[in-house]
Amino acid sequence: MTTSKLPSDFLWGFATASYQIEGSPDADGRLPANWDTFTSIPGKVADGSSGAVACDSYNRTDEDIALLKQCRAKAYRFSLSWSRIIPLGGRNDPVNEKGIQHYVKFVDDLLAAGITPMVTLFHWDLPDNLDKRYGGFLNKEEFVADFANYARVVYKALPKVKHWITFNEPWCSSILGYSTGLFAPGRTSDRTKSAEGDSSREPWIVGHSLLVAHGAAVKVYRDEFKPQNGGEIGITLNGDWAMPWDPENPADVEACDRKIEFSISWFADPVYFGKYPDSMRKQLGDRLPEFTEEDAALVKGSNDFYGMNHYCANYIKNKTGEADPDDFLGNLESLLEDKNGTPVGPETQSAWLQPHPEGFRKLLKWLSDRYGKPKIYVTENGTSLKGENDLPIDQLLNDEFRVNYFRGYIAAMADSYTLDGVNVRAYMAWSLLDNFEWAEGYETRFGVTYVDYEGGQKRHPKKSAKEIGNFFDQYIEKS
Ligand code: PNW
DSSP: OOOOOBOTTOEEEEEOOHHHHOOOTTGGGOOOBHHHHHHTSTTSSTTSOOSSSTTOGGGOHHHHHHHHHHTTOSEEEEEOOHHHHSTTOSTTSOOOHHHHHHHHHHHHHHHHTTOEEEEEEESSOOBHHHHHHHOGGGOHHHHHHHHHHHHHHHHHHOTTOOEEEEEEOHHIIIIIHHTSOOSTTOOOSOTTTOSSOOTTTHHHHHHHHHHHHHHHHHHHHHHHTHHHHOOEEEEEEEOOEEEESSTTOHHHHHHHHHHHIIIIIHHHHHHHHSSOOHHHHHHHGGGSOOOOHHHHHHHTTOOSSEEEEOOOEEEEEEOOSSOOTTOOSSSEEEESBOTTOOBSSOOOSSTTOOOOHHHHHHHHHHHHHHTTSOOEEEEEOOOOOTTGGGSOHHHHTOOHHHHHHHHHHHHHHHHHHHHSOOOEEEEEEEOSSOOOOGGGTTSSOOOSEEEETTTTTEEEEOHHHHHHHHHHHHHBOOO
């Protein structure tokens, strides 16, 4: 029996992202995003699908809000489609009033339902024109100016939003988009996958642009909006816990911190300290861009809260010798079994994800220690289920495995708050709905709600949709 608690003002709810749920790519003046283009290339998505319809959430905001209410959610984290708001993306391009009004109404409706909106400005769906016009994130000057402009348009339109996230998982945008090529725009050194790209250089340039763009958007908010609107803003970083493959081997033990530095501190160190981790500078040399004094000042101190996406843990095995130029892990192997063949956790539908709730508590502590006890918002946490898509609906709705996942992870978070003194203040489960799981298409489901893609996108809450609220009832202190 645990006696751990969470504070009475703890904010919890569910998360989604625009491209994964909205559909309606041509509605009300929207123009293509990079993911519309990427998904149209054969072979890029497992089931050949795209976000063209997805959960049809663009037309079902009332249904989604009703679902959130039914789950008793206090908050909803969703992202905005940049190409609905500024269809061509750039600072001199027209603003689309219809796109803006869609989100204005959605925020009003959420607030009327008593649900706090948490808004992500960018969750991977870049206006395609910006890729075509100047190479998107590869062009720091242009991208930073265009992102800051987009952010300003959005802050101005949505003054009632008090929780802002600039970027979702810049690691994924950089590594999956420009090193492995698994995500849009699919650039990589692997010429069987892409005619263009340089995995040894481009991801580090992209990460740098995203950091500076984050800093610039935070400055716009703090200078021009925060004084009147009083909200808060931060960036959301993904990262897993790291455990030595062989705990007796000091090199494996040391490699664990390096793994976390290459995935999380790549972004968090500049945000909290104004510089990249030494381990990255050492391995990457001048392939890792240098911060100008001006950019470092923009980025340092730019988080009002730390946005944490977290799913699992890995076993880490050091590699000896010179790192491969395309390496992005820190010259190590990231594995799902340790030296004795013990797995991280049970298998799921996602090749990279095996639940390990103890790792969540440990990573929360690691982050809290390294970054000086920041306020942490868990902005994503959740799981897929092996074979879920093939189950008959009655079994699928009884998602005990997902219930157990949430039970374990929420308990670990309450222990982190109560026993380790970590200042964790919000938790958004991924995801409210089964949705377009990027390169995995629709075969992999992460929702607490089943979406019937063949049956007109009808929503059916799974068991986990109800249980999460019960867990929070148990932990959150009554005010
Ligand atoms: C996150 N990995 O992405 C995203 O923010 C969501 O949009 C996504 O649906 C969710 O997690 C589930 O995948 C990740 O390969 C995608 O390690 C891939 C990885 C991590 C996070």
